Amino acid sequence: MVEKRNVKVPDQVEGIVKCGNPGCITNHERIRTKFHVLQKGERISLNCCYCEKNTTQDNMVIIK
Numbered sequence: 696m697v698e699k700r701n702v703k704v705p706d707q708v709e710g711i712v713k714c715g716n717p718g719c720i721t722n723h724e725r726i727r728t729k730f731h732v733l734q735k736g737e738r739i740s741l742n743c744c745y746c747e748k749n750t751t752q753d754n755m756v757i758i759k
Contacts, residue, residue, distance in 0.1 A: 704732055706731070707729065707730065707731055707732065708729075708730045709727055709728065709729045710727045710728055710729075710758065711728070711758060712728060712730060712750065712755050712758065713728060713755075713757070714728055714730075714745070714746065714750065715750050715754050715755075716743065716746045716748040718746065719745055719746040719748065720745050720746070726745070728743070728758070729743075729744040729745070731744060733749065738751070740752070741755070
């Protein structure tokens with residue numbers, strides 16, 4: 696490790712987290728996921744820009 700930095704959560708997250716709604720268009724079409732960050736800090740919460748489903752940190756699935 697060269698240096699340690701504090702990471703800030705942006706206002707919008709794209710292409711990193713999968714939407715938990717099985718009916719969301721991002722789970723059926725080749726569309727990049729996009730979320731608005733509702734809550735920052737220790738408990739991150741996201742809102743899908745397409746289906747408006749809220750996703751909490753406990754339910755997030757990272758896209759590989």
